[in-house]
Structures are given as C-alpha cells and as structure tokens.
Amino acid sequence: xxxxxxxxxxxxxxxxxxxxxxxxxxxxxxxxxxxxxxxxxxxxxxxxxxxxxxxxxxxxxxxxxxxxxxxxxxxxxxxxxxxxxxxxxxxxxxxxxxxxxxxxxxxxxxxxxxxxxxxxxxxxxxxxxxxxxxxxxxxxxxxxxxxxxxxxxxxxxxxxxxxxxxxxxxxxxxxxxxxxxxxxxxxxxxxxxxxxxxxxxxxxxxxxxxxxxxxxxxxxxxxxxxxxxxxxxxxxxxxxxxxxx
Ligand SMILES: [Zn+2]
Numbered sequence: 001x002x003x004x005x006x007x008x009x010x011x012x013x014x015x016x017x018x019x020x021x022x023x024x025x026x027x028x029x030x031x032x033x034x035x036x037x038x039x040x041x042x043x044x045x046x047x048x049x050x051x052x053x054x055x056x057x058x059x060x061x062x063x064x065x066x067x068x069x070x071x072x073x074x075x076x077x078x079x080x081x082x083x084x085x086x087x088x089x090x091x092x093x094x095x096x097x098x099x100x101x102x103x104x105x106x107x108x109x110x111x112x113x114x115x116x117x118x119x120x121x122x123x124x125x126x127x128x129x130x131x132x133x134x135x136x137x138x139x140x141x142x143x144x145x146x147x148x149x150x151x152x153x154x155x156x157x158x159x160x161x162x163x164x165x166x167x168x169x170x171x172x173x174x175x176x177x178x179x180x181x182x183x184x185x186x187x188x189x190x191x192x193x194x195x196x197x198x199x200x201x202x203x204x205x206x207x208x209x210x211x212x213x214x215x216x217x218x219x220x221x222x223x224x225x226x227x228x229x230x231x232x233x234x235x236x237x238x239x240x241x242x243x244x245x
C-alpha cells in the first residue's frame with residue numbers, strides 16, 4: 001500500500017512537471033509582437049525569433065506616422081508578425097504607405113514578400129536589392145540609390161554611412177524628433193559583443209559609425225536594431241565594441 005502511494009506521488013510530480021514544461025514551452029513559442037509609442041508620431045515594433053547559438057533574440061523596427069499615413073522602418077522578423085503589425089496599423093486608424101528595410105538580413109526584410117503581395121510599396125537601397133536578388137530572396141518593389149533618400153514629406157531621412165554589420169547597412173534619421181534608428185550598425189549598451197558578424201566589415205565599422213556621429217551631432221534618442229533604446233552613447237559604445245575585438 002505504502003509503495004502504491006509513493007508511486008502515485010511520483011506520477012503526480014511527473015505530471016505536474018510536464019504540465020509546467022508545456023505551459024512554459026507554450027509561452028516561449030508565442031513571443032508576440034510588441035508595439036509601443038516612443039516619441040511623437042513614432043512607434044517601435046519589436047518581434048522575437050529563436051536564433052541558434054543566441055536563444056531568443058528581439059528585433060526592433062519603427063512605425064513613423066505623418067497625417068495618419070504610416071511608414072514601416074524594417075519589417076518584423078516573420079510574415080506572421082508583419083501581418084500583426086499591419087492590423088495594428090489599421091486598428092489605430094493609420095494607413096500603411098510603404099516600408100523601408102535597412103539591410104538585407106531577415107530581421108529587416110522577412111515581411112517584404114507579404115507587403116509586396118498586398119501591393120504595399122517596399123523600399124531598399126540598390127545595394128540591398130542586388131544582394132537580395134543574388135541570394136534569391138524576395139526583393140523590394142522600389143529601389144533608391146545614392147547615400148541619402150527622403151520619405152514621408154522629408155520626415156524620414158535614410159543615410160548610408162558605409163559598411164559595418166553588413167556592406168549595405170543604413171541608418172534612419174527623423175529630424176523632427178532628432179531620433180536615430182541605428183539598425184544593426186548600432187549595438188545596444190547591454191550587448192558586450194557585436195553579435196552576429198558573419199557578414200560584417202569589422203575594419204570599416206567604426207569609420208561608418210563616426211560618419212553617423214559627424215552627420216548627426218545632436219541626437220535625442222537612438223534605437224538600435226536589437227535591445228534597449230538609448231542615446232548617442234550607443235554610437236561610442238559600438239565603436240568600443242569594434243575596437244576591443
Ligand atoms: Zn543583420
């Protein structure tokens with residue numbers, strides 16, 4: 001009898017553990033898209049993906065509004081989250097006008113195919129589009145060239161500072177807000193390394209960040225491609241990470 005009770009207790013513990021594991025697994029496999037206001041007419045969207053060797057990684061992009069028209073700066077990290085973002089935009093009474101992606105990696109471009117299928121203009125630089133074509137990935141419908149491009153009545157300035165995290169990485173400047181979206185050229189203060197550098201140009205990276213510092217000497221907020229929002233110290237932090245390697 002005693003043995004029987006003990007066996008029951010053991011089974012109960014196992015069942016409880018399994019239930020707990022399942023509910024944890026359920027939670028982590030459903031890291032939902034987050035969208036929050038970070039400045040006047042500027043929202044940050046954050047999506048999550050499990051990356052081999054890094055675990056769950058968050059990825060930031062923006063939604064910039066002018067006269068109820070919305071531009072997505074970098075698509076979320078999956079088509080599902082891009083769909084979520086589109087419904088967020090419409091439930092808030094905004095109309096999606098276009099997207100722009102700041103380099104070719106999928107944390108910036110995973111939603112391009114979906115946006116194209118809905119006839120929403122998708123923008124990348126010529127350089128990014130060439131890489132997407134070469135890699136057989138969905139390409140943007142619109143291409144710009146040169147190192148500066150303006151969108152949304154000049155409220156969005158896209159700037160190519162040179163190679164760094166990738167050869168095509170762009171930053172986005174919102175002059176009204178003095179807000180810099182650094183994309184993956186800029187690393188958050190809580191990162192103690194440069195993260196994925198498989199496509200990076202380490203020897204040019206610092207120089208490119210310095211180009212951003214020279215171009216935008218007064219910055220209120222810096223949104224990195226991953227991690228927490230900060231100020232212009234994220235630029236020198238990134239230079240430190242590059243130079244410490
Ligand atoms: Zn990247």
